[in-house]
Amino acid sequence: MTHDLTLPSGTPTAEGLAERAHRDPHRPRFHFTSPGGWLNDPNGLTHWNGVYHLFYQYNPLAAAHHRIHWGHATSTDLVHWTDEPIALVPGSDGADRDGCWSGVLVDDGGVPTIVYSGRHGEHELPCVARGSTDLRYWTKDPANPVIAAPPEGVDITAFRDHCVWREGKVWRQLIGSGVRGVGGTAFLYESDDLRTWRYIGPLLTGNASQNRGELDWTGTMWECVDLFGVDGTDVLVFSAWDEGTTHHPLYWTGRYEGDTFTPTAVHRLDYGGRYFYAPQSTRDEQGRRVMFAWLQEGRTDEATAEAGWCGVMSLPRVVTLGADGRLDQAPVPELTELRRERVEVAPGALTEPYTRLNAVRGDQLDIETTLRLAPGATARLVVRETPDGAERTVVEVSRTHDGGGTLLLHRETSSLDPTVDIEPRYGELPLGEDGRVDLRVLVDHSALEIFANGRPLTARIYPTRPDEAMGVGIGADGDVTLERFDAWQMASAFTDVPRPLWP
Structure with a gap:
């Protein structure tokens, strides 16, 4: 099989990508x-016949977003x-000539079916592909x-990414978009067969003039919309986008x-902003709502090109509804399978601003701790610290005198490289x-x-x-009690050899 790809000028070729990445x-x-x-996006x-399937936006020929595969x-x-x-x-021509962009997989009467955005020039339009029973081989629909076209009479900012579900006897679909001068939106469609779609209208439209520049600004376009119910509440997830800039989920x-x-x-879905972007979820056969997202890079394009890889998938999370009506998130419990050597720190009051825990070291760690903070107190956990303290990353939790709390990640000293992102x-x-x-x-190294x-x-x-x-290390200002501290070395999930770019 040949693959026609014209890379941007100056982009390294695929030769040695897997080896450099490893x-x-x-x-x-x-x-x-x-x-x-x-x-990029999941x-x-x-979860199909007992097997979890993760598809993702992929360019196997360069660490660059160009002519994307699945x-x-x-x-x-x-x-x-x-x-x-x-x-x-x-394809060599047609609706997805310039990339097979984000989408979903549904069960169409036992036939696995992908609905995705095909890119051709500056246009992204919905396409369909049918799969084999093991989901390994796919045939694109000739009608793609x-x-x-997007809805007539609407001046849109973009039109891509899909959420598709069966509702009664019909299929329904959301496509991420935005109404220029108004805000992001999700357009609702309906179909009997996943091929012929009737436009219903916008499901919901945001207001881009509100909270611009804030951490909950809804943007001018909604990418990767995801509609689901959890514990009796309906949830509409999206990633705020504006003129080519990814903001936050x-x-x-x-x-x-x-x-x-x-x-x-x-x-806010994740306090990391663009570092947890384009999330997608599914309900697995255990009834859990499981979510993944894309961890973007915080280093330069030149650095990722040299490294031979770019982009990380988040750990899978279980999403539930909290007592306050917001989503609670936690890593799936299966991740504990990777825990190896365990170190326990004795409980007690944290009396020092900072103490290095010499028994705990590593760049593949899972740390669990329970703290009790009095009003006005702050506790901090330091990871990835060099012996001289010149580089260190600080996780800080604090309680105000009126009982409110803040989670803060200090990255100002995470790296001495002036080109990487170190904003808190x-x-x-x-x-x-x-x-x-x-x-x-x-x-997990840079994640x-x-x-x-x-x-x-x-x-x-x-x-x-x-x-x-x-x-x-760990420390505190004010009255903080350490009730529990456990740390585990984490094993790798992959064999210690480069993986083929074309499995």
């Missing part, structure tokens, strides 16, 4: 990454992954694109009924009257995922001395 010290080992090249997420990986435990043959390759809670979504409130990330931390914080921090009382914060860090940045 050698990069910043490459995660228990998060999913593509064998090499470029990875796609087609499904990569494919499978797992029976959400921990160990097997690379499968690439599912979709851009199955929707010939948000979600509306409310009620989906008829042809509309009546919102209650909008919330932060968000509201729900606290009860007892000031309890259940904190979990997963460190960092933090969960505090159900609130997640995802980020990327790039120490310039990665072999030395292994230290861990």
Whole structure:
């Protein structure tokens, strides 16, 4: 099979991509990454006949977003992954000549069917492909694109990404978009056969003039819309986009009924912003709502091109509804299979601003701790610290005197490289009257995922001395009690050899 690809000027070729990616010290080992090249949005997420299928946006020929394919990986435990043959390759001509962009997988009477955005020139339009029973081989529909154009009479900012579900006897579909001068939206369609679609109208439209520049700004276009119900509440997830810039994932809670979504409130999905982008979820055979997202890079295009890879998939998360009506998130419990050596720190009051825990070291760690914060107190956990302290990443939880809480990630000293992103990330931390914080921090080389009382914060860090940045420490200001501290070394989820770019 030949693959026609014209790369941007100056982009390194595919030669040695997998080998370079495998050698990069910043490459995660228990998060999913593509064998090499470029990875972005999770796609087609499904649990099919006992097997989890993760498709993803993939360029196997360069660490650059160009002429995107659909990569494919499978797992029976959400921990160990097997690379499968690439599912979709851009056509030599036609609706997806310039890329097979994001979409979903549905069960059409026993036939696995992908609905995705085919890119041709500047246009992204819905396309369909039917799969084999094992989801390894796919045939594109000759009628692609199955929707010939965006809705007439609407000045849109973009038109792509899909959420498709069966409702009674018909299929329904949301396509991410935006109304120019108004705000992001999700257009609702209906079909009897996944090929002929009737436009219904916008399910919900945001207001781009509100909160511009804030962490909950809804943007001028909604990417990767995802509608689902959880514990009796309807949730509409989207990623806020504006003129080519990816901002952050948000979600509306409310009620989906008829042809509309009546919102209650909008919330931040992850405090890391663009480091947890384009999320997609599925309900697995255990009835859990499982979500993945794309961890973007925080280093330069030149650095990723040299490294031979770009983009990380988040750890799979279980999403539930919290007591406050917002989403709670936690890593799937299956991840504990990778835990190896355990270190326990004795409980007690934290009396020092900072103490290095010499028994805990590493760049593949799973740390769980329970803290009690008095009003006005702050606790901090330090990871990826060099022996001289020049590079260190600080996770901070604090309680105000009136009982409110904050989760804050300090990256200002995470790296001495002046070209990487080191801006802090932060968000509201729900606290009860007892000031309890259940904190979990997963460190996987450059990937960092933090969960505090159900609130997640995802980020990327790039120490310039990665072999030395292994230290861990803990400290506090004010009255803080350490009730529990456990740390585990985490095993790798992949074999220690480069993986084929074309499985």
